Amino acid sequence: MKQLASLNSSVAYITHLSHPPMVFLKTHRTGSSTVQNILFRLGERESATFAFPSHTYQFNYPDRFRAAFVDELPEGSSQFDLLCSHMRLDLREVRKVMPQNAVFITVLRDPIKTFESVFGYYTSTVPAFLTAHRAAAIEGKSALSVFLDSPEIFWDPKEPRNGLAKNPMSFDMGFNNQKWNGSWPEDLAQLEEAFHLVMIAEHFDESLVLLGALLGLEHEDLAYLRLNVRAGNSVTDLDENMQAKVRSWNVLDTLLYDFFVQVFWEKASQFGMERLKAEVERLRAFTEDVRRKCVSRAEVPPGELEDLLRPWQTETATIVGYEVQGNLSLQDQGFCIRMMLPELQYHSHLYFKQYGRDMRAAPADRIGHHWIRKTYKICRVEGTLRPGLGTTGLHR
Numbered sequence: 001m002k003q004l005a006s007l008n009s010s011v012a013y014i015t016h017l018s019h020p021p022m023v024f025l026k027t028h029r030t031g032s033s034t035v036q037n038i039l040f041r042l043g044e045r046e047s048a049t050f051a052f053p054s055h056t057y058q059f060n061y062p063d064r065f066r067a068a069f070v071d072e073l074p075e076g077s078s079q080f081d082l083l084c085s086h087m088r089l090d091l092r093e094v095r096k097v098m099p100q101n102a103v104f105i106t107v108l109r110d111p112i113k114t115f116e117s118v119f120g121y122y123t124s125t126v127p128a129f130l131t132a133h134r135a136a137a138i139e140g141k142s143a144l145s146v147f148l149d150s151p152e153i154f155w156d157p158k159e160p161r162n163g164l165a166k167n168p169m170s171f172d173m174g175f176n177n178q179k180w181n182g183s184w185p186e187d188l189a190q191l192e193e194a195f196h197l198v199m200i201a202e203h204f205d206e207s208l209v210l211l212g213a214l215l216g217l218e219h220e221d222l223a224y225l226r227l228n229v230r231a232g233n234s235v236t237d238l239d240e241n242m243q244a245k246v247r248s249w250n251v252l253d254t255l256l257y258d259f260f261v262q263v264f265w266e267k268a269s270q271f272g273m274e275r276l277k278a279e280v281e282r283l284r285a286f287t288e289d290v291r292r293k294c295v296s297r298a299e300v301p302p303g304e305l306e307d308l309l310r311p312w313q314t315e316t317a318t319i320v321g322y323e324v325q326g327n328l329s330l331q332d333q334g335f336c337i338r339m340m341l342p343e344l345q346y347h348s349h350l351y352f353k354q355y356g357r358d359m360r361a362a363p364a365d366r367i368g369h370h371w372i373r374k375t376y377k378i379c380r381v382e383g384t385l386r387p388g389l390g391t392t393g394l395h396r
């Protein structure tokens with residue numbers, strides 16, 4: 001296992017960045033938008049070159065990543081510094097695009113919570129969920145419980161859009177998510193070797209402290225707001241029986257998660273548990289101050305949010321957002337808005353900044369693809385940015 005400290009010193013910083021190039025595997029419904037926002041802010045501040053998808057916000061998801069899905073290297077850049085848009089991992093292909101010394105990071109979440117969230121958010125995008133949803137409507141039951149009673153009825157493994165319907169985190173990691181096979185232990189070992197840090201959503205602040213140590217980041221870089229959060233009435237409470245069904249349907253995700261939780265605590269103990277506890281307390285205190293300064297209202301329903309700050313909504317889940325304080329200096333406004341900027345808006349903004357043009361919509365042959373719904377409508381943020389978001393708030 002890699003030592004955080006030794007990694008930090010062995011990484012060669014060959015660009016203008018104060019940290020190594022980075023790949024963040026943005027897994028679904030794991031808190032990944034919150035991590036991505038931290039990386040977006042960092043990358044924007046340091047004028048990093050982002051490896052963006054050539055179309056929309058995702059690298060042709062749910063296809064496995066291919067180097068050809070990445071947009072061109074912008075003029076004047078010698079390498080990509082940051083890759084953090086949604087993809088289904090293919091390590092070999094990612095390595096073709098990113099510098100050799102890139103640090104690999106991802107985040108995993110308790111598989112029960114992840115699956116419940118994936119189901120609720122993507123009910124109408126994943127065919128297996130949608131069929132269960134329709135059957136449940138006829139029976140007047142909860143879609144998730146109907147699905148979990150007999151998932152095999154609804155799940156066609158040959159349908160690529162069903163990737164997230166079983167073991168969604170393993171799917172995003174590029175594994176065969178359908179059933180256990182002999183190569184799993186070897187695949188896991190390969191991932192452990194490749195990833196410098198696998199963050200754990202249940203230990204988010206501890207994960208951030210380790211991320212900070214890995215990349216040499218300050219608390220100000222790591223302060224965050226929880227993004228992409230469903231409203232309470234979009235969340236299904238699972239009794240023990242349902243939890244057991246989720247666990248058994250997603251047994252590979254359970255293996256994956258348990259494995260990386262163990263790896264996580266090993267890294268934490270190398271860092272020093274007392275030191276970690278103290279750093280987490282300091283980070284939380286700092287973040288609390290930032291939240292007080294920036295947020296006038298949290299858990300704001302989408303209808304009450306301005307376009308710039310309204311997160312993408314799905315047909316079955318309500319995603320809440322934040323209202324920014326009104327009395328901020330321009331500098332603070334730039335900082336605070338960035339911290340609460342939803343994924344699609346920030347992605348569009350950075351793409352425009354990097355290429356001087358809007359992102360491309362999905363190619364015609366993929367528009368019928370259900371997955372594109374989230375990504376089809378390109379938001380043109382640049383024109384609607386408040387004055388504070390131009391360049392102020394990027395630097396301390």
Ligand SMILES: Nc1ncnc2c1ncn2[C@@H]1O[C@H](COP(=O)(O)OS(=O)(=O)O)[C@@H](OP(=O)(O)O)[C@H]1O
Pocket residue numbers: 027028029030031032033034117121201202204225226227228229230231235
């Ligand atoms: N800091 C932190 N810690 C723990 N959990 C967090 C955090 N930030 C966001 N979240 C929860 O993560 C869910 C959103 O995940 P993603 O942003 O990865 O979703 S997406 O795939 O990009 O749509 C979403 O879960 P649900 O609300 O259960 O759906 C968020 O509430």
